[in-house]
């Protein structure tokens with residue numbers, strides 16, 4: 001089931017090549033055939049992006065299959081997946097990565113994903129991020145506008161975060177379609193071991209943070225708090241409250 005029911009790996013003895021099908025792949029378009037001929041950062045980002053978006057939902061199976069593979073002690077000269085470059089130099093490295101990625105993977109990163117019409121929610125996101133960094137100098141903080149950035153890049157960032165903050169203005173007693181799309185895709189990925197909360201600007205009813213929180217719980221996140229909302233474009237006092245909120249979020253997710 002990695003990632004279709006009929007997916008099979010084939011091992012060619014003698015030549016010692018594992019044809020791993022979808023496992024260990026990347027959606028990496030390059031004219032170089034082998035892993036040692038490409039920029040390593042690009043390769044590992046693409047391999048992680050592929051894992052997060054395609055394989056992660058089957059992590060229990062990935063973990064079992066990788067352990068089964070390692071238990072066979074097969075001599076391995078090369079792993080040839082059906083997508084992306086072939087793992088010729090140190091093929092064990094991608095097997096080791098799959099072991100890490102398949103066990104509730106996280107790095108010391110907090111990711112903020114938001115949408116905005118007139119920058120009110122963006123200003124909140126920036127103030128919350130400032131607060132997080134005031135409270136914790138070590139943590140990596142990244143901000144993404146869900147309506148502008150590549151959705152699969154955003155999901156990869158969520159995959160390697162320990163906590164996420166999702167923000168949207170309230171629109172028609174609901175929230176933005178870009179955030180709805182990200183939340184629906186996130187639900188499908190079955191991310192584990194991650195904390196979350198919601199935020200957003202509003203004009204009169206302010207439903208978005210509560211609704212986003214419900215989606216985050218459904219997607220398997222542990223809620224840190226009930227979220228924060230600010231009326232219209234945040235003034236200095238509101239921005240200060242967002243910074244305090246960010247500090248508290250950083251401490252509760254440290």
Ligand SMILES: Cc1cc2nc3c(=O)[nH]c(=O)nc-3n(C[C@H](O)[C@H](O)[C@H](O)COP(=O)(O)O)c2cc1C
Pocket residue numbers: 115116117118119120121122168169170171172173174201202203204205206207231232233
């Ligand atoms: C089409 C539209 C629908 C809206 N619906 C609501 C609503 O149902 N409830 C509410 O509290 N605010 C509503 N608002 C107000 C916005 O939430 C408010 O202007 C907010 O500050 C926008 O934040 P932003 O600049 O991050 O987009 C609506 C605004 C627009 C343009």
